[in-house]
Amino acid sequence: MPAEHSDDAPALTPEAVAAALAALGSYAYVPTSQDLARDAATVGGEHVLAALLANALYGAAVATAMAAETRxxxxxxxxxQVTLARRQVMKAAGAVGPGVVTVLHWQMAQVAGPLYGWSQHKTLGPLGEAMAQAASALVLLLEVTTATGDDDARLADLNDQVRQALRRLEDSHSRLRELLASGDGLARVAEAWRGDQG
Known part of the structure; x- marks a missing residue:
């Protein structure tokens, strides 16, 4: 589920996000208004392009934060000091109270996508599937925590999501036991991972 924001919030434009990407040095060539208009037509509209660029900005910001933290x-x-630095994520996102869960849910969905892709690599064995199932369960549980009370219309669906999360955690647990029982499982995963990165 994408994060929800107020309809009163100003619309995010591709130009604004492109400017932020340029400020981070993410462009070898800064796109012009004509470039952005052409890209918007290609992907399905300015609203789609703005989301694509915003996610690119998120990735660029993550890389920048990792480099700055390492230094x-x-x-x-x-x-x-590290904790103080990381607190700025929620602060900059304007996340307070329930908003923190919304941001965490969105971030976890970002993590779960690549992990699901890894689970399709049979060479990674049960570890890839275990990670994907655990991440998917956490996405479901974070969404459950957005319930506003006993009168929340989504409560029945959320109860079902808890059951789904439990099944996925049980599957993850089973896959990890399978990995440990295989003896050389971790060594084979490491070898497969090195091959994928090459």
Missing amino acids: MVQRGATAE
Whole structure:
């Protein structure tokens, strides 16, 4: 489920997101208004392009944060300083109270997608499936926590999602036991992973 925002919020434009990407140095060539208009027509409209660019901006920001954190730690940052830095994610997202869960749910869905892709690689064995199922379960459980009370119209569906999450966690548990029972399972996974990265 995508994160929900107020209809009163100003529409995000491709130009605004492209400017932010340019500020992060993500473009070898900064697109013109004509470029963006052409891209919007190709992908299905400005609203689609804005979302595509915003996700690209998210990826660029993650890479920037990882590099900055690594440098900070290498220069002797404390655990408290690392925690302070990471708190800025929710702060910048404007997430407070229930909004924190909404952001976490969106972030976890971002994680679950690639993990599902890995689960299709048979060379990764049961570990890929275990990770995908666990991530999918967490996405479901985070959505469950968005329920507003006993009168929430989604409550029946959310109860079903808890059952789905339980089944996926049980499957993940089973896959991990299968991995450990295989003896050389982890070694084979590491070898397969190196091959995929090559």
